[in-house]
Amino acid sequence: KAGVTQTPRYLIKTRGQQVTLSCSPISGHRSVSWYQQTPGQGLQFLFEYFSETQRNKGNFPGRFSGRQFSNSRSEMNVSTLELGDSALYLCASVRIGQSDWGRQETQYFGPGTRLLVL
Amino acid sequence: ILNVEQSPQSLHVQEGDSTNFTCSFPSSNFYALHWYRWETAKSPEALFVMTLNGDEKKKGRISATLNTKEGYSYLYIKGSQPEDSATYLCAFNTDKLIFGTGTRLQVFP
Numbered sequence: 001k002a003g004v005t006q007t008p009r010y011l012i013k014t015r016g017q018q019v020t021l022s023c024s025p026i027s028g029h030r031s032v033s034w035y036q037q038t039p040g041q042g043l044q045f046l047f048e049y050f051s052e053t054q055r056n057k058g059n060f061p062g063r064f065s066g067r068q069f070s071n072s073r074s075e076m077n078v079s080t081l082e083l084g085d086s087a088l089y090l091c092a093s094v095r096i097g098q099s100d101w102g103r104q105e106t107q108y109f110g111p112g113t114r115l116l117v118l
Numbered sequence: 119i120l121n122v123e124q125s126p127q128s129l130h131v132q133e134g135d136s137t138n139f140t141c142s143f144p145s146s147n148f149y150a151l152h153w154y155r156w157e158t159a160k161s162p163e164a165l166f167v168m169t170l171n172g173d174e175k176k177k178g179r180i181s182a183t184l185n186t187k188e189g190y191s192y193l194y195i196k197g198s199q200p201e202d203s204a205t206y207l208c209a210f211n212t213d214k215l216i217f218g219t220g221t222r223l224q225v226f227p
Contacts, residue, residue: 004161033214042122042207042217043162056214070130090161104150104169107215 002027004093004110012116018079021113023091027071031055031094032074033107034066036086046095049074081117090104120144122210124218131198131225138194139221142209145189150211153182153193156220157204165193165206198225 005024013019025032034046045058049068066076078085092107121141131137143151150169156162166175171186179196195202205222209215 035217040219042219043209043215045214045216048214058214104167105211106164106167107152108164109154111161 004091004108006089006091006110006113008113009111010114010116012118013081014118015081016075017064017081017084017117019115020075020077021083021089021091021115023074023093023110025074025091025093026095026108028117029093029095029108030072030103031093031096032068033094034074034076035090035092036060036087037112038084043090046089047075050067078115086117088114088117112113120210120212120216122208122216122218124208124220124221127219128222129224131223132149133199133225133227134198135198135225136194137198137223138192139206139223141191141193141218143189143208143210143216144189147186147212148186148189151184151186151191152209152211152215153191154207154209155218156207162207167211193221195223198223200225200227 007022031050033048035043037043047066048056052068063079066073090111090112095106097104125140153165154162166182168184173184182193184191203225205220207220209217
């Protein structure tokens with residue numbers, strides 16, 4: 001089974017520009033989560049999509065948006081880039097299963113897109 | 119604001135040493151606790167999902183315990199090897215995953 005793919009892997013933009021990142025989850029997984037990692041910070045949750053609907057959102061400004069397509073591929077967009085948006089953006093394909101104690105999620109991460117804003 | 123803390127921030131050990139590190143999380147409304155290993159230039163890889171108080175999980179030389187009443191989990195590595203060098207992340211599962219900042223482990227030959 002192919003893993004999670006993210007494109008592009010590296011990106012350099014300037015302040016004020018906008019950027020779109022893409023994530024293709026593992027085949028059969030319908031849920032995708034996005035995270036941002038900056039130096040010294042843990043992975044910060046951006047949003048989660050399930051069946052083309054945003055199910056959850058983290059504490060990020062409205063400049064960060066996303067969507068999911070019918071084939072479960074997801075994109076995230078950052079408009080009006082700021083220097084502080086320089087980060088590694090990770091996408092995770094989520095397998096949802098059932099165990100004896102209820103719903104269980106396992107997240108499979110892609111390689112990430114490293115964004116540098118100059 | 120839910121806080122997940124990991125300690126220590128970094129750890130340097132010799133090959134063959136055993137080591138352990140801690141993840142602290144809110145003890146109320148517990149659902150699940152995840153451990154991930156993140157090697158440099160790779161993607162985070164799921165190690166364990168722990169849900170029951172007193173749970174202990176093992177994968178080769180790596181094991182983890184869970185105490186939901188006091189809000190902590192320990193990750194143990196027995197006989198560390200250089201290939202164990204990575205950042206170990208824990209994540210507290212609410213309606214989303216809240217990650218700690220990780221423990222960076224370096225194992226020297």
